[in-house]
Amino acid sequence: MTTSSGTTPIDDLLRGSIDHCVKCTICETQCPVSNVTPLFPGPKYAGPQAERYRVADEASVEWSVDYCSGCGICSQSCPQGVKIAEVNAQARNKLKKQKGYPLRDRIITRPTWLGRAGTPVAPLANLTIDFKPIRILGEKLLGVHRDAAAPEFAGHRFSSWFKKHPSPPTGRKIVYFHGCGTEYYEPWEGQKVVQILEHNGFEVVVPKQDCCGLPLQSSGLFDDARKVVLRLARALVPYVRDDPNTLIVGNATSCTLMLKREAREILSLEGDPDLKLVSERTYDICELLLELHDRGELKTDFQPVNERIFYHAPCQQQGHFIGKPALDLFALIPGLQVTEGNARCCGIAGTYGLKVEKYDIAQAVGADLFGQVRGSGATEVACDSETCRWQITHATGHRSVHPIDYLHRAYGL
Amino acid sequence: MRGALNYDAVVIGAGTAGLVAGTRLAEGGARVCVVAKGIGSTHLAPATIDVLGYAPDRVASPSGVMPEFISRHPDHPYAALGVDAVAEAARWIQSRVESGPLAGYRYFGDLDRNYLLPTAVGALRPSALVPETMAAGDSADLERVCVVGTRTLRDFHAALCAANLSKLGIQARSVEADIEVDKADQNSLGLARRFDDPAWRAAFAGRLALKLQADERVGLPAVLGIRDPHGAWSDLEHRLGRRVFEIPTLPPSVPGMRLYEILRASLRAAGGRLVLGAEVVSSERDGSRVTSVATHSAGHDTRYAAPWFVLAAGGFNSGAIELDSHWVTHDRVLGLPLRGLPAEGEPRFIGDYLAEQPMSRVGVAVDAELRAEGAENVLVAGAALPGAVPWREGSGEGIALASGSRAAEFVLARAGAPAGAAA
């Protein structure tokens, strides 16, 4: 039921879910941010507790909710099903709308702009990213911390490569949603995804596509985020509308989560049928491959990969609520030794850890993970999200790749 | 493409019962997945292993009283489990604690004798097995104690605790410790992290020692370390030169979180999987068997299929069993029949708060082997079971450990060759 305001039952779902809160404190024990800084009072406080004091048409009276990183671990841990992180996100949106958006938050939330601008001039752009004086200037002007992990432009786009390497037609189509990270910064990851899918008999389709809007959402620019994610949904939906067996797969685990769930819940887009259909068909790449394997449909011609690796499941991968399918995939590869980390968060939380006022918090949040990585004896770190990979490499010096890299290697592709 | 992930067994619920069932299944060679809406009761309970505390009078020896208790309560889970199963499960958890990630940490005790430990308000609570960090609080040999509180921790009030203990013949007094923190809303976990730090501990102990008197034990709130409780506790005993014990208080329960870490590590070590945020939203059946469950996951549900299921999702506390506004009670997880409901027209609750409430013993109906009456391949464990009032009897962990173990044992005996050794 959609009311005339465009608010939908999902709003009731978020605000209604606060009724489930029994104040048990479990979320507080899990929050990686409130456990390292007093600036964020914790998910219980910011979510179900403060929500009882919020009136839609009254001004926001808070500031601390801006320090929630949106990692979502609270919602995952809550035994009662309170949508804590989602409630926080909406409160932050209201706060930012009122306070006004700093220029920084308008720029770093648009990876497409940055990508399109930076790719043609990648070598120069990459120099500025590493050039300290420019970083210091950037910090003062924009509020992006001088030391924050900033990725390097690849200099060529994944979609350009794919145009020259279309999939052999097998009739078994699958839609690939690559995300901005793959497109502008790690096109090789996209190549690997395509090759793995082709190896397993899929015909990969890459529609013209753009950002999922997650950075805009997590910085509280909801109106812009809605436009962007709906544009993406409209771009993808024609490919799945007619065939119930066609799926959408992505390797950017925060972006697939945005499509699957966060856009519908946090941006109150439950009523959009295109988005709903797209979200139902979207799979994380490891999720897909594991399900294939469970049905006996995954090729298991794996050669040994003799590596000791460390696996960190990012918060936004855990937010899919599917466990850690990467672990089960690793188990299929002979010779691969995996240390499963049990740290909660690397700290970057998308763009949170880039911001000058949050950088130190982000580093403190990630300290546990970084320590585990260093102590594990592993040579590489597998991690499903690109922003987390950059954060981990930046902090530990270890190379970090997507889990499917090892499958790719084991297939010998 | 709406397949299911196949396992040898799926456990629903990640509280004590669920994690025990999952771990023991995995240790037995089964491919197990534990799915749960969220983290369970571990983080809220004191983490003592309470087997039988009140029957209804205070119990000195659980093993001594259990046979008679069982004969009086034939519908109680202990009637199906028996004392020996509870004892075995207790020994199992003790061994997992000792071999777990918290170096040196152990539980003391057995079913023959209850410890009587102080509570945060100064009552005494019977527990069969207790962490080493609590054992010195046993009132059996507690003559003089200084209960130490801090204004920093609003969840513990030493003066009130000591005042009540004093009424029991214990010479108890209280002191306030000065602890500097960076925020006023500090909880037990925040303090426990500080107690993990040797330098911080040394400074704390140095200041506290000045306030202590000869021959008195020291009782602190349960904050003696989250990563290294053995180190923290033994270090304090050494520095203060006396017995030290911690007293469980309001959630979050640090000792409970330790237990969760231990069980989580045991599950992981045995190759079991855990999926959080995965609420079971539907199930499929084939006659009297549940064939799969679907959990809520982002975008589309995820299905888990298995020949065996363990329902350890809790009772009313977790919402797994619900009484709705039309006064209808049902199992929200698998839709199984319940037992222990008051008869039609009989009151569900009565006005005397401290009396036993008519709805207290509601749970999923089970047979003598703790199999759900509505589904022959579903074992039930923990607070989902009918017939017990764990918070009044002091039986929560005993039931959880033993029933979780029983579920695993039952399945392993019937599973034949497991589908594949756990990875």
Place this chain on the structure above:
Amino acid sequence: MAALSTDVLVIGGGATGAGVAWDAALRGYDVVLADRFDLAEGTSGRFHGLLHSGGRYAVKDPHAAEECIHENRILRHIAADCIEDIGGFFVTTPFDDPEYADRFAQGCRNTGVDCEEIDPAQALREEPRLNPGISRVFRVPDGNIDVWKTVWALARGAQERGARILPYHAVVGVHRNGDVVTGARVRGHATGEEFDIAARVTVNASGAWAGQVAEMAGIEGVRVLPGRGIMIAMNHRLVNTCINRCQMPTDGDIIVPMRTVCIIGTTDEHTEDPDDHHVPPAEVDQMLDDGEKLVPGFREARAMRVWTGVRPLFEDAKASDTQTRDVTRAHALLDHAERDGVQGFVTITGGKLTTFRLMAEDTMTAVSRHLGDERPCITKTEPLPGSEDRATYMLGERLQRKEKHLADEQLICECELVPRWKLEQAIERRATTNLDDIRRLLRLAMGPCQGGFCIYRAAGILHGLDGLSAEQADESLLDFLRERWKGTWPILYGDQLRQARLDDWIFQGILDVEHLPAGQPEAVAT
């Protein structure tokens, strides 16, 4: 305690009695107020908190409607801090007679109640949880009023001008010397000690108990019909505007947002006993069904607490005992000198909370006559303590305050954002061991966890601050739990049952309060 002597003795510390004390003190009289329990523990503290616009009575009782809108405006001016300007809707649901809406609008015009018809789509934009089937909506200036805040502000204001406020002092006898009432005898609850209060005029402001108190003065025939109704507080504001059914007043026709909750009410059953607080299960079901009519999905929302209030409906002539709703709602001032030939005694009863100031003014007019000394009333303009800046209350206030002191104020009641210093201050000021008294003052334990986390904390702080014995602290704790349960178990289902189970784990499992030591004297360790 030695006898007290005063100009005006007010029996009853509800809104009316406190209002009389305030009015009298402002006029320069010496006042003593006595209530058998905590202030506002009677009817005043047990209603839903609606500051009437008068719309409810616009058709049924125009005189009452006029009084309400008039006093509504005055109270917003003098008690702004106690009032939240939430506004109200009168909505025609599919269950209401559509004809009534026009009569309603006309009634509002006739009585001066501001009323603006708005498009239902607009109403749904403002209040998305409303029944989408509403066909007509009228906006009126309903508000909510925090009764405990109001009553304590009145009491404090009176105290600042020399009044003596005595909660927990029950009147055990009214002194009468021939045809003159000369005061009363009270018994203090804490010590059982009795003493006399001599007064030139005694005001019987005991509301639903007015008949009983009048009888103590030997006056018969003050017939107050107690009308018992239940109210249910829902865990969070499903609506932020007061929602009224656009129809003749009936059961369950209003949802009032009040602080962090919203309250559905009410029913109306005649009872003989003004202390009758039982909650009939059928009425609970009725309220939930009525809630569904206004807010679909109401039954899936969390019911947090239920309580009853007893309306003091006064009848002078014979009326039916079973249906009290049709008895006049205007208040009744009985000057017993005129009515019964007894000097020095007036009774004020009936009425509704919105008109308490007017009731107090009328009372003091009669009192002044008794005293032979007409002094002007200034309560129309004089602000209550705390309301001097004339700014109405905003729901976000406590959150805003906590955000300003995020790291340095320790919250004791997290649900209702009560900081430690405030609790300690209240304990010191009230000198009470009763945690329910503190609850009423601060809203301690009035949130979803219903004291699960804060009551142990508060008991510990109380024990330390007041130098209480362990027994006293334990008794406070246990009394609170018993009292709380009364308001919980009749609406215990769904989410609140989950909460109750966790609270049971905390109090009976972790703390083991039922096995606290009893009776033994403390052995104090040195």
